[in-house]
Amino acid sequence: MRKKIVAGNWKMNKNFDEAMALASEVKNMVNTEVTNNTIVVLCVPFPFLYPVGKLLEGSRVALGAQNAHEKEAGAYTGEVSAGMLKSVGATYVILGHSERREYFKETNTQLAEKINLAIKHGFTPIFCCGESLDQRNQNIHISFVKSQLDESLFHLSESDFKKIVIAYEPIWAIGTGVTATTEQAQEMHNEIRQHIASRYGTSVASEISILYGGSCKPDNAKELFACPDVDGGLIGGASLKARDFVDIIKSF
Numbered sequence: 001m002r003k004k005i006v007a008g009n010w011k012m013n014k015n016f017d018e019a020m021a022l023a024s025e026v027k028n029m030v031n032t033e034v035t036n037n038t039i040v041v042l043c044v045p046f047p048f049l050y051p052v053g054k055l056l057e058g059s060r061v062a063l064g065a066q067n068a069h070e071k072e073a074g075a076y077t078g079e080v081s082a083g084m085l086k087s088v089g090a091t092y093v094i095l096g097h098s099e100r101r102e103y104f105k106e107t108n109t110q111l112a113e114k115i116n117l118a119i120k121h122g123f124t125p126i127f128c129c130g131e132s133l134d135q136r137n138q139n140i141h142i143s144f145v146k147s148q149l150d151e152s153l154f155h156l157s158e159s160d161f162k163k164i165v166i167a168y169e170p171i172w173a174i175g176t177g178v179t180a181t182t183e184q185a186q187e188m189h190n191e192i193r194q195h196i197a198s199r200y201g202t203s204v205a206s207e208i209s210i211l212y213g214g215s216c217k218p219d220n221a222k223e224l225f226a227c228p229d230v231d232g233g234l235i236g237g238a239s240l241k242a243r244d245f246v247d248i249i250k251s252f
Protein backbone atom coordinates (compact mmCIF):
# COMPACT_ATOMS: atom_id res chain seq x y z
CA MET A 1 0.00 0.00 0.00
CA ARG A 2 1.28 3.42 -0.96
CA LYS A 3 1.47 6.09 1.69
CA LYS A 4 -1.31 8.66 1.67
CA ILE A 5 0.12 12.12 2.34
CA VAL A 6 -1.35 15.57 2.77
CA ALA A 7 1.24 18.34 3.02
CA GLY A 8 0.54 22.01 3.65
CA ASN A 9 2.75 24.52 1.87
CA TRP A 10 2.36 27.80 3.72
CA LYS A 11 4.58 29.60 1.18
CA MET A 12 5.60 33.10 2.37
CA ASN A 13 2.68 33.68 4.74
CA LYS A 14 2.10 34.29 8.47
CA ASN A 15 4.16 36.01 11.15
CA PHE A 16 5.58 34.14 14.14
CA ASP A 17 2.51 34.36 16.40
CA GLU A 18 0.15 33.42 13.58
CA ALA A 19 2.38 30.52 12.56
CA MET A 20 2.45 29.10 16.08
CA ALA A 21 -1.32 29.49 16.44
CA LEU A 22 -2.01 27.78 13.10
CA ALA A 23 0.39 24.91 13.76
CA SER A 24 -1.12 24.40 17.20
CA GLU A 25 -4.66 24.36 15.80
CA VAL A 26 -3.69 21.87 13.08
CA LYS A 27 -1.95 19.63 15.61
CA ASN A 28 -4.95 19.58 17.95
CA MET A 29 -7.52 19.04 15.20
CA VAL A 30 -5.47 16.26 13.61
CA ASN A 31 -5.08 14.65 17.01
CA THR A 32 -8.78 14.70 17.86
CA GLU A 33 -10.44 14.37 14.45
CA VAL A 34 -8.31 12.43 12.00
CA THR A 35 -8.91 8.71 12.20
CA ASN A 36 -7.38 7.67 8.85
CA ASN A 37 -3.67 6.90 8.53
CA THR A 38 -2.77 9.82 6.25
CA ILE A 39 0.70 11.27 6.81
CA VAL A 40 0.35 14.98 7.58
CA VAL A 41 3.17 17.43 6.89
CA LEU A 42 3.46 21.17 7.49
CA CYS A 43 5.98 22.91 5.21
CA VAL A 44 6.57 26.21 6.97
CA PRO A 45 8.84 29.22 6.30
CA PHE A 46 12.46 28.85 7.51
CA PRO A 47 12.22 31.09 10.62
CA PHE A 48 9.32 29.03 11.99
CA LEU A 49 10.84 25.58 11.47
CA TYR A 50 12.44 25.17 14.87
CA PRO A 51 9.60 26.50 17.05
CA VAL A 52 6.88 24.78 14.98
CA GLY A 53 8.94 21.57 15.11
CA LYS A 54 9.09 21.80 18.92
CA LEU A 55 5.34 22.35 19.04
CA LEU A 56 4.70 19.33 16.80
CA GLU A 57 7.03 17.01 18.73
CA GLY A 58 5.29 13.82 19.77
CA SER A 59 2.33 14.52 17.44
CA ARG A 60 1.61 12.78 14.15
CA VAL A 61 2.25 15.96 12.15
CA ALA A 62 5.65 16.04 10.44
CA LEU A 63 7.78 19.11 9.73
CA GLY A 64 8.86 20.18 6.27
CA ALA A 65 10.80 23.02 4.61
CA GLN A 66 9.93 24.66 1.30
CA ASN A 67 13.36 24.72 -0.31
CA ALA A 68 17.02 23.88 0.34
CA HIS A 69 20.22 24.97 -1.36
CA GLU A 70 22.10 22.61 -3.67
CA LYS A 71 25.46 23.08 -1.97
CA GLU A 72 26.56 21.67 1.36
CA ALA A 73 27.81 24.97 2.87
CA GLY A 74 29.80 28.07 2.06
CA ALA A 75 29.61 31.64 0.78
CA TYR A 76 25.98 31.68 -0.39
CA THR A 77 24.59 34.68 1.45
CA GLY A 78 20.94 34.35 2.32
CA GLU A 79 20.68 30.66 1.48
CA VAL A 80 19.84 27.68 3.71
CA SER A 81 21.36 24.22 3.40
CA ALA A 82 19.77 20.79 3.75
CA GLY A 83 22.07 20.05 6.70
CA MET A 84 20.83 23.17 8.52
CA LEU A 85 17.22 22.18 7.92
CA LYS A 86 17.89 18.70 9.21
CA SER A 87 19.53 20.09 12.34
CA VAL A 88 16.37 22.01 13.25
CA GLY A 89 14.13 18.99 12.86
CA ALA A 90 12.69 19.08 9.34
CA THR A 91 12.20 15.68 7.74
CA TYR A 92 10.45 16.68 4.49
CA VAL A 93 11.53 19.31 1.97
CA ILE A 94 9.66 20.65 -1.05
CA LEU A 95 11.99 20.93 -4.05
CA GLY A 96 11.28 22.35 -7.48
CA HIS A 97 8.05 24.17 -6.73
CA SER A 98 6.92 26.02 -9.84
CA GLU A 99 7.26 29.32 -7.98
CA ARG A 100 10.94 28.53 -7.36
CA ARG A 101 11.36 27.55 -10.98
CA GLU A 102 9.65 30.72 -12.23
CA TYR A 103 10.87 33.45 -9.85
CA PHE A 104 14.26 32.00 -8.89
CA LYS A 105 15.02 30.33 -12.22
CA GLU A 106 15.67 26.91 -10.71
CA THR A 107 16.61 24.42 -13.39
CA ASN A 108 16.16 20.65 -13.62
CA THR A 109 19.94 20.20 -13.33
CA GLN A 110 20.11 22.35 -10.22
CA LEU A 111 17.16 20.44 -8.78
CA ALA A 112 18.98 17.15 -9.34
CA GLU A 113 21.75 18.51 -7.07
CA LYS A 114 19.21 19.65 -4.49
CA ILE A 115 17.58 16.22 -4.53
CA ASN A 116 20.96 14.50 -4.04
CA LEU A 117 21.83 16.61 -1.03
CA ALA A 118 18.36 16.31 0.50
CA ILE A 119 18.56 12.52 0.23
CA LYS A 120 22.08 12.52 1.64
CA HIS A 121 20.74 14.33 4.70
CA GLY A 122 17.92 11.84 5.14
CA PHE A 123 15.00 13.95 3.92
CA THR A 124 11.89 12.83 2.15
CA PRO A 125 11.96 15.26 -0.79
CA ILE A 126 8.60 16.35 -2.20
CA PHE A 127 9.57 16.91 -5.83
CA CYS A 128 7.21 19.21 -7.72
CA CYS A 129 6.51 18.98 -11.43
CA GLY A 130 3.82 20.42 -13.66
CA GLU A 131 3.12 22.23 -16.89
CA SER A 132 1.94 25.71 -17.83
CA LEU A 133 -1.40 26.32 -19.50
CA ASP A 134 0.40 27.10 -22.71
CA GLN A 135 2.14 23.72 -22.66
CA ARG A 136 -1.15 21.96 -22.00
CA ASN A 137 -2.81 23.81 -24.87
CA GLN A 138 0.05 22.75 -27.15
CA ASN A 139 -0.47 19.18 -25.94
CA ILE A 140 3.13 18.85 -24.77
CA HIS A 141 2.22 18.71 -21.06
CA ILE A 142 2.90 15.01 -20.62
CA SER A 143 6.27 15.02 -22.34
CA PHE A 144 7.22 18.18 -20.42
CA VAL A 145 6.47 16.63 -17.03
CA LYS A 146 8.31 13.44 -18.03
CA SER A 147 11.37 15.52 -18.92
CA GLN A 148 11.27 17.15 -15.47
CA LEU A 149 11.45 13.67 -13.92
CA ASP A 150 14.14 12.52 -16.37
CA GLU A 151 16.42 15.45 -15.68
CA SER A 152 16.02 15.82 -11.91
CA LEU A 153 15.25 12.34 -10.58
CA PHE A 154 16.09 9.53 -12.97
CA HIS A 155 19.80 9.57 -12.15
CA LEU A 156 18.93 8.21 -8.70
CA SER A 157 19.53 4.63 -7.68
CA GLU A 158 16.42 2.57 -7.07
CA SER A 159 16.85 2.70 -3.30
CA ASP A 160 17.19 6.50 -3.34
CA PHE A 161 14.36 6.98 -5.80
CA LYS A 162 12.05 5.15 -3.42
CA LYS A 163 12.58 7.98 -0.89
CA ILE A 164 10.96 10.54 -3.21
CA VAL A 165 7.42 11.84 -3.06
CA ILE A 166 6.20 13.46 -6.28
CA ALA A 167 3.75 16.36 -6.38
CA TYR A 168 2.05 17.06 -9.69
CA GLU A 169 1.08 20.73 -9.66
CA PRO A 170 -0.23 22.11 -12.95
CA ILE A 171 0.89 25.74 -12.89
CA TRP A 172 -2.46 26.94 -14.22
CA ALA A 173 -4.20 25.46 -11.17
CA ILE A 174 -1.96 27.00 -8.50
CA GLY A 175 -3.68 29.74 -6.54
CA THR A 176 -6.16 30.30 -9.36
CA GLY A 177 -9.23 28.55 -8.02
CA VAL A 178 -9.15 26.40 -11.17
CA THR A 179 -8.55 22.79 -10.20
CA ALA A 180 -7.55 20.05 -12.61
CA THR A 181 -10.52 17.81 -13.31
CA THR A 182 -10.30 14.32 -11.87
CA GLU A 183 -9.72 13.07 -15.45
CA GLN A 184 -6.82 15.49 -15.99
CA ALA A 185 -5.27 14.66 -12.63
CA GLN A 186 -5.66 10.89 -13.01
CA GLU A 187 -4.31 10.96 -16.57
CA MET A 188 -1.12 12.79 -15.57
CA HIS A 189 -0.61 10.80 -12.36
CA ASN A 190 -0.94 7.61 -14.35
CA GLU A 191 1.52 8.90 -16.99
CA ILE A 192 3.99 9.76 -14.23
CA ARG A 193 3.63 6.31 -12.69
CA GLN A 194 4.07 4.60 -16.08
CA HIS A 195 7.15 6.70 -16.71
CA ILE A 196 8.61 5.69 -13.35
CA ALA A 197 7.82 2.07 -14.20
CA SER A 198 9.71 2.38 -17.49
CA ARG A 199 12.81 3.45 -15.56
CA TYR A 200 12.58 1.59 -12.23
CA GLY A 201 10.00 -1.14 -12.85
CA THR A 202 6.36 -1.53 -11.89
CA SER A 203 7.03 -2.56 -8.32
CA VAL A 204 8.91 0.68 -7.51
CA ALA A 205 6.35 2.72 -9.47
CA SER A 206 3.52 1.25 -7.45
CA GLU A 207 5.20 2.32 -4.19
CA ILE A 208 5.75 6.00 -5.03
CA SER A 209 3.24 8.47 -3.61
CA ILE A 210 2.12 11.04 -6.18
CA LEU A 211 0.34 14.06 -4.71
CA TYR A 212 -1.86 16.53 -6.52
CA GLY A 213 -1.50 20.28 -5.94
CA GLY A 214 -3.37 23.25 -7.33
CA SER A 215 -6.50 24.81 -5.80
CA CYS A 216 -7.19 21.68 -3.79
CA LYS A 217 -9.94 22.53 -1.29
CA PRO A 218 -12.22 20.65 1.13
CA ASP A 219 -14.97 20.56 -1.51
CA ASN A 220 -12.88 18.95 -4.27
CA ALA A 221 -10.34 16.90 -2.29
CA LYS A 222 -12.58 13.86 -1.95
CA GLU A 223 -13.04 13.32 -5.69
CA LEU A 224 -9.37 14.04 -6.44
CA PHE A 225 -8.15 11.66 -3.72
CA ALA A 226 -10.52 9.00 -5.03
CA CYS A 227 -8.51 8.80 -8.30
CA PRO A 228 -6.52 5.55 -8.29
CA ASP A 229 -3.15 7.26 -8.87
CA VAL A 230 -3.67 10.30 -6.63
CA ASP A 231 -2.12 9.57 -3.23
CA GLY A 232 -2.80 12.86 -1.51
CA GLY A 233 -2.28 16.57 -1.90
CA LEU A 234 0.15 19.45 -1.63
CA ILE A 235 -2.03 22.25 -0.33
CA GLY A 236 -1.29 25.96 -0.59
CA GLY A 237 -4.05 28.45 0.21
CA ALA A 238 -6.30 26.00 2.03
CA SER A 239 -3.45 24.99 4.38
CA LEU A 240 -3.52 28.49 5.88
CA LYS A 241 -6.84 27.70 7.58
CA ALA A 242 -6.70 24.82 10.03
CA ARG A 243 -10.36 23.90 9.46
CA ASP A 244 -9.96 23.62 5.68
CA PHE A 245 -6.64 21.81 5.88
CA VAL A 246 -7.91 19.22 8.33
CA ASP A 247 -11.11 18.73 6.31
CA ILE A 248 -8.89 17.96 3.30
CA ILE A 249 -6.97 15.38 5.36
CA LYS A 250 -10.27 13.82 6.37
CA SER A 251 -11.29 13.50 2.70
CA PHE A 252 -9.57 10.14 2.40
Ligand code: 13P
Pocket residue numbers: 009097169173174175176177213214215216234235236237238
Ligand atom coordinates in the same frame (compact mmCIF):
# COMPACT_ATOMS: atom_id res chain seq x y z
P1 13P B 1 -2.88 26.44 -3.95
O1 13P B 1 -3.44 25.29 -3.15
O2 13P B 1 -2.99 27.75 -3.24
O3 13P B 1 -3.42 26.47 -5.34
O4 13P B 1 -1.31 26.17 -4.07
C1 13P B 1 -0.86 24.93 -4.47
C2 13P B 1 0.59 24.88 -4.26
O5 13P B 1 1.35 25.56 -4.93
C3 13P B 1 1.11 24.00 -3.21
O6 13P B 1 2.48 23.86 -3.30
